[in-house]
Amino acid sequence: MPMSRQQLVEALGRVAQGDRAAFEAVYAATSLKLYGIVVRILGRRDLADEVLQEVYVRVWQSAADYDPATSSPITWLATIARNRALDEAKRKSMVSLEESPQLLQLPSDDDPSANYEEMEERRRLYACLNALEPEKKEIVLLVYHYGLTREQIARRLNRPVPTIKTWLRRSLEQIKACLGQ
């Protein structure tokens, strides 16, 4: 059940007060997205199941920490999911390069719950990403969506690790400058 940004903010506020109905609503509205993030990074459903449970326990416990003034609710939730999945993936060196062939298939732009502000933020970020050279754009997406380390990227592209590190830092600096933030 999609929720608007404002509905999600309000629901998280109720979760912070211990409202289980609101918690269930947040889960219904966001679990497909967060599970998608976690599955993509971990590549294994059994681990993803465990991690998703931990993510929502964390949401339940720390909803009071969410500040709508500093980030959108889906960014806050996705950050919790990504961090937990990345911790697990890095610990177990999970990602198989051969299992990530569809890396650059960008999702469709038809998220019905996105408001104008979110669509604009997304449009600006992808505009900045698209300003990078194709190989560097691929690296940024490989790392963000699959949590590949510099060493894994270097092996994939047959480049030295320091080169990958330099490319990543410069690409990120370029994105930051482009966004003007």
Next chain:
Amino acid sequence: MTEDEDIDGLAAEYVLGALDPSERVAVDVRRRSDHALADAIRAWEHRLGPFSWQAPEVQPPAHLFDSILQRIATPKTAEVVILRRHARRWRGVAAAATALAACLSLAVAWFLYERINEPTRLVAELYRAAGTSTADEIMHPAFVVSVDLNPCAITARPVTAQPRPGRNYQLWIMREGVPAAESLGVLSTPEPLTAPCPAPIAPATLLNATLAVSQEPDGGSTTGTPTGPFAFLGKLMAEANAR
């Protein structure tokens, strides 16, 4: 390149997900006390957040939400407030009985929650946090630490860590809300360390705590704190999750 730019680059790579395991744990530890790094991480989470909005949606198994509800079966503030209101409503009629029943219910619920959901064993793999890792150190942890919670006991086993003449490894724990590292004991490789949890450390505070190993003079740190940088880092997680 300025110090600020270094911090910003580190934060950017952390948020992007490019750091290797030991670097990632090191940043997790450092961000707790380094406000500039913590602020830079938040800024990058905001900048790159829109990438996450377009993740593909995948239906999780139907039973997962029930499992989550079991895990959160601890009463939060609002439920306690409701219980208090109920108790006031019946004050003068059966206040003592209601309060007792509520307390018993909470005690039973808490007991069941603890029995069903609390892990009985935690595990951490500690990887090199500083310096250059050997191929073996990349593939395997330097130490594996397991904590049995009933009763609380720690076992730290060297895997790739090598003995250093005149030096000892010392195991430390950093828990949420505790500003300083607390010693768990001195390791004499290649022997594993087995010891009861220090009395001030409650088992319930160990999940997701960061473990670290420093190199100390023979016999361990005499100051009660690490005398040098942490050489190895890892996080304690429930064993079922440490497959």
